[in-house]
Amino acid sequence: MxxxxxxxxxxxxxxxxxxxxxxxxxxxxxxxxxxxxxxxxxxxxxxxxxxxLPTVDGKPRLGPCIARPGKFICIGLNYADHAAETGAEVPPEPVIFMKATSALTGPFDTVIKPRGSTKLDWEVELGIVIGKESRYVEEKDALSHIAGYCVINDVSERAFQLERHGTWDKGKGCDSFGPTGPWLVTPDEIEDPLTLSMWLTVNGHKYQDGSTRTMVYGPAFLISYLSRFMSLQPGDIISTGTPPGVGMGQKPPVYLNDGDVIELGIEGLGQQKQTVRDYDNL
Structure with missing residues (x-):
């Protein structure tokens, strides 16, 4: 469904x-x-x-496919080929950071370039929405804790993230940095979450053309791992990392500016499209 x-x-x-x-x-x-x-x-x-059931006419705006998540958890450097393009080593354990839940937005809503932004970037990611309370979950049981999968654009401001000291969170949680949806797809429709093609274009140029096959830590492991450090609650979102092709990894780097159009999608999970606008041009 x-x-x-x-x-x-x-x-x-x-x-x-x-x-x-x-x-x-x-x-x-x-x-x-x-x-x-x-x-x-x-x-x-x-x-x-x-x-x-009543039909919905026209083409209404779509909001994020889950409302009011308690947590918006993200995994960094979780694709071997993405780690290589950024010059980083694959971490021996998952890198965990949080997006502010106020970053959550619809899949076709505007991406807002915040004041002071100089290195606004994109990341197509497989999202997981938790379906039941999870503590110390065994990996063999972890997939039964998933309510559904979705597309996420982990919008990132690299200067805020990497050059402003401290944790990554300040470059990840700005308003509009979490387009999520269009759909929450139930697990019965996804035969294997580790075989999904995924892609992203900017102004029609394809930058990301990858697959969840190169994911280092899969959904079952991530749920089990995270549940050791925090309880996972129904509605919590896990954004599982991105394949190569981010702006930071281009030679020279490419970053988003006012008017740029981002399109992205994952096999079986739908597509998104956003236009970038400077905060002061809204």
Whole structure:
């Protein structure tokens, strides 16, 4: 199943994509796709005749596919080929950092270049949304804790991240730095999350053309590993890292500016498109 949220920012409604591609409204079934509903949603919908659900006309704005996550956890340097392009070694354990939950935004919303930004970058990533409370999870059981997968653009300001001292978080959590969606795709639709092609273009030029096959630490390991250091709650997001082709890795580096258009997608999980705008040009 492909679940989504549609409507104006702050007033999104829950929906799903029918088998024939029709967008249908779920407002009569649940209030939102959120931490309190994400685990039970597939069972509630499974017994329904989808053709009886109201259709949604036109092309409404899509919001992030999960509302109000408690945590937005990210994994750094998790693709061997991406680590190589940045001159970094593959870490012996996953690198963990956090995006501010206020960075979360819709898959087609504007990416805002913040004041002082000089090195705004892109990263297509496989996202995981947790479906049930998770503590000290065994790796063999970890995939059963996933509510769904999604596309994430881990927008990054490299000067803030790497040149302003301290942790990476200040270059990762600015407003609009977490486009998520378009859909939350349930695990039954993804046969193997480690065989998905993924890509990203800027102004029509393909920079990222990779696969989850080169991921160092897969979804099951990451859930197990993270659950040793923090409990994972329904609705929490894990962004699992990016393949090569980021702007920082180009020779010379390429960074985003006002008016640039980013398009990205992952096999089976849909596509995103964002236009970059300077904060003072909004």
């Amino acid at each position: 492909k679940f989504l949220r549609y409507g104006e920012k702050g007033s999104e409604k829950p929906g799903l994509v029918d088998t024939d591609g029709t967008l249908r409204d779920l407002s009569g079934i649940i209030n939102d796709i959120a931490p309190e509903t994400v685990a039970s949603l597939p069972d509630k919908v499974k017994s329904l005749d989808l053709a009886t």
